[in-house]
Amino acid sequence: MIFLDAAATTPVRREVLEAMWPYLTGEFGNPSSHHSLGDAAATALAGARAATAKALGCRAGEIVFTSGGTEADNLAIKGIALARRAADPRLDRVAISAVEHPAVEESARYLERVHGFAVDVIPVDRFGQVTEEALAAVLGPGTALVSVMYANNEVGTVQPIARLAALARAQGIPFHTDAVQAAGWLPLDTGALGVDALSISGHKLGAPKGSGALFVRGRIRIEPLVHGGGQERGRRSGTENVAGAVALATALTLARETASLPASVPAPDPASNPAPDSAPDPARRVAALRDGFIAAVLAGVPGAVLTGHPTERLPSVASFCFPGTSGESVLLELERQGVVCSSGSACAAGSDAPSPVLLALGIEPEVAQTAVRFSFDSTITAAELQEAAAAVRTAVAGVRALRPN
Numbered sequence: 001m002i003f004l005d006a007a008a009t010t011p012v013r014r015e016v017l018e019a020m021w022p023y024l025t026g027e028f029g030n031p032s033s034h035h036s037l038g039d040a041a042a043t044a045l046a047g048a049r050a051a052t053a054k055a056l057g058c059r060a061g062e063i064v065f066t067s068g069g070t071e072a073d074n075l076a077i078k079g080i081a082l083a084r085r086a087a088d089p090r091l092d093r094v095a096i097s098a099v100e101h102p103a104v105e106e107s108a109r110y111l112e113r114v115h116g117f118a119v120d121v122i123p124v125d126r127f128g129q130v131t132e133e134a135l136a137a138v139l140g141p142g143t144a145l146v147s148v149m150y151a152n153n154e155v156g157t158v159q160p161i162a163r164l165a166a167l168a169r170a171q172g173i174p175f176h177t178d179a180v181q182a183a184g185w186l187p188l189d190t191g192a193l194g195v196d197a198l199s200i201s202g203h204k205l206g207a208p209k210g211s212g213a214l215f216v217r218g219r220i221r222i223e224p225l226v227h228g229g230g231q232e233r234g235r236r237s238g239t240e241n242v243a244g245a246v247a248l249a250t251a252l253t254l255a256r257e258t259a260s261l262p263a264s265v266p267a268p269d270p271a272s273n274p275a276p277d278s279a280p281d282p283a284r285r286v287a288a289l290r291d292g293f294i295a296a297v298l299a300g301v302p303g304a305v306l307t308g309h310p311t312e313r314l315p316s317v318a319s320f321c322f323p324g325t326s327g328e329s330v331l332l333e334l335e336r337q338g339v340v341c342s343s344g345s346a347c348a349a350g351s352d353a354p355s356p357v358l359l360a361l362g363i364e365p366e367v368a369q370t371a372v373r374f375s376f377d378s379t380i381t382a383a384e385l386q387e388a389a390a391a392v393r394t395a396v397a398g399v400r401a402l403r404p405n
């Protein structure tokens, strides 16, 4: 089987499993316990926090461990907006991009429905990018928070986060980014990005499902969502997932060796996203393989359309529409040929409504329904992608042949 669905999830890396294993077995203590087992767990948690902070270029106290990307996004959006409005009742608007993951979108809608906030949706261009002009147009004196994702989970488009964050912060508005898909591929230095909050998820990086973290800049107040024993400095109660935190920190540390800008991004622009600290790197290798795969699919499948940005995209994502098919049928056909991928985002699986992300890019609903996403991890090979491109040609031709005109 060729697994081309790494944006949905990844297997746990061996090094990660080995690092977390002791905290699931012999060193199983509760970090709050006052005995040697508890102390060992507390020390492991502190080490994981320090390593996570190092990977994100922040202080250990600015890391809140969560149960994953969804919880990190919820905590950022609800927690920051509610705390800011409590301090100043005029701050009753949140601005989010039109292509956010449901974890951000639904958190904003919850604030609207239950707490009377207004939600300003920042439109994207046809490649899925938020421009500075589009962001500037929605910001106002009532904006409590801006959230724009770093890289999109369906089409892989990378946003100019450093420039967008600078714009919001110049107006004193905190800026959150969902970096769940970017982690492992793009630089995550929160200082260079200039963001106030950033979400990551372990299972996209080779750590287990149910691990994640939110970076929140020290001066930003946050209203907790989960109340209890006051763990995570009162920002997220509940006995800490020590093994999960160790796993996340290990996966992030390993991923730092991979992270860089996509190969197609030209010279590093200091005003844009921060430059990679070193090359050569697996991200460039994977980006080159991705470009070869994209070229092979576009050349081999008549009418195929690449979705998302042609160059400012994750090294690990190639997404297409295949007009005259249905994404689900192509997916099934591909699986029969041994290629596993996704017809939209896994998070929206089960719904056959066209993806709101693709609609936001201006793609017609009947074309959006033909979307297929291929996503890889850093172990992908040229031979696998060649075989996958051939399977795509056959699958699309097969599905088209079966459909009435």
Ligand code: PLP
Pocket (backbone or CB within 6 Å): 007, 008, 067, 068, 069, 070, 071, 073, 101, 103, 149, 151, 152, 153, 178, 180, 181, 201, 202, 203, 210, 212, 347
């Ligand atoms: N944000 C983005 C961009 C994602 O792709 C995902 C998962 O697909 C999430 C958030 C949710 O993360 P988790 O699965 O850890 O809750």
